[in-house]
Amino acid sequence: MSDQGSFYQRDRSWHPPAFTPQYKTSILRSPQYPLLSLENTISELTGPVFGHDKLGPLDNDLIRNFAKTGDAIGQRIIVYGRVLDENARPVPGALVEFWQANAGGRYRHKKETYLAPLDPNFGGCGRVITDEEGRYWIRTIKPGAYPWPNGVNDWRPAHIHFSVFGHAFAQRLISQLYFEGDPMIWQCPIVSTIPDKQAIERLIAALDRENTLPMDALAYKFDIVLRGRRSTMFENRMEGN
Amino acid sequence: MVQKLDRLKETPSQTAGPYVHIGATPNWVEITGVWNEDLGLVLVAPETKGERIIVKGRIFDGSGTPLKDALVEIWQADAQGLYNSPQEKRGKADPHFTGWGRQPTDGTTGEYKFETIKPGRVPYKESRLMAPHITFWIVARGINIGLHTRMYFGDEEKANGECPVLARIEHKVRVPTLIASRSEENGMPTYTFDIHLQGEKETVFFDI
Secondary structure (H helix, E strand, O other): OOOOOOEOOOOOOOOOOOOOOOOOHHHHHOOOOOOEEOOOOHHHHOOOOOOHHHOOOOOOEOOOOOOOOOOOOOOEEEEEEEEEEOOOOEOOOOEEEEEOOOOOOOOOOOOOOOOOOOOOOOOOEEEEEOOOOOEEEEEEEOOOOEEEOOOOOEEEOOOEEEEEEOOOHHHOEEEEEEEOOOHHHHHOOOHHHOOOHHHHHOOEEEEOHHHOEOOOEEEEEOOEEEOOEOOOOOOOOOOOO | OOOOOOOOOOOOOOOOOOOHHHHHOHHHHOOOOOOOOOOOOOOEOOOOOOOEEEEEEEEEOOOOOEOOOOEEEEEOOOOOOOOOOOOOOOOOOOOOEOOEEEEEOOOOOOEEEEEEEOOOOOEOHHHOEOOOEEEEEEEOOOOOOOEEEEEEEOOOHHHHHHOOOHHHOOOHHHHHHHEEEEEEEOOEEEEEOOEEOOOOOOOOOEEO
């Protein structure tokens, strides 16, 4: 018995639906026909692999990886955790990419127009590949909250975007990390696209005093869970699986 | 109390937002010097086996406007129909072809474009073959969870007619939304695959 079967069906009532009118951009960008349910084929059970050799030594250090004259400005933090699957097993070799605004809430992007200044020492991207136990860690600054054009006065809570490649294309996931204790989380039209409060809480990183670096950086713990696979008990293995 | 299943729930999705490029293709948004090259921009090396093709298109919202801030990922088999993945147990794929690509849609025209090779056929259940196809995954601002679809090839009529996945589509009128037309541009076979998020021509998206 091994995890060679298809992935557990995605719980679409746990994820945000496509059409969420409070988040206005979703109105014209949400498919209206039902999704076509497709049993996993080899096209979804496989996925690209990224070797540790693709990464440089500062890739997971957003405080330094773009720095020109000194460290990036802002509250220094470490974000660490594990990538697991729904069977609670670690996912080693997972590529996790991060991007975020700077401490003032400004993104380094040619289409960004917010008045908060750019930090010349902060690019805003990082990436890491999980180790044999599925662990990862990055160092960065806590991003600022910022206003965005949705309602006339909507604000995003401080957040870090992340993208995960597991072992199969069916596991592909992009989401956002929020911070414990932030009251802005519960006022956000994008957060509230997720219908279940427990699901939202899964996106809130926990402040971890025990793993802070004294006189240096706060620590936040954030585990990520990807889809898990069936065990192939009594099951004929699929061709090509 | 019954025994516990000890299973975790998947991390819920959130939109990739308008600045997904900072994380996915930083060089493309002029964040240079952090990493040498954006992952997934180049699929094909001189040694790669197979017919060179261009795959391009645009993604349209419900008003018919192309998305200029989307990110498109593709995943496909090599020319022999093998995936370059540890999960591929049928043989060894072309080592000069990763099968994975990632491109932003152009900030002015909304076009995405991949230079790749035409994939071989891969099996479905009971040794039946699927028609050659490229898996697509689309994220953008306003898309709350990544959209999975597939591109099939317009010049593979026979294979498309036999494909067990295309056969699953109840409303036959929607099958053409997955089939790219072939033309020639600058001497290269070019497949145009436009994706419609809504409307009469809404693309078939999959829950896989």
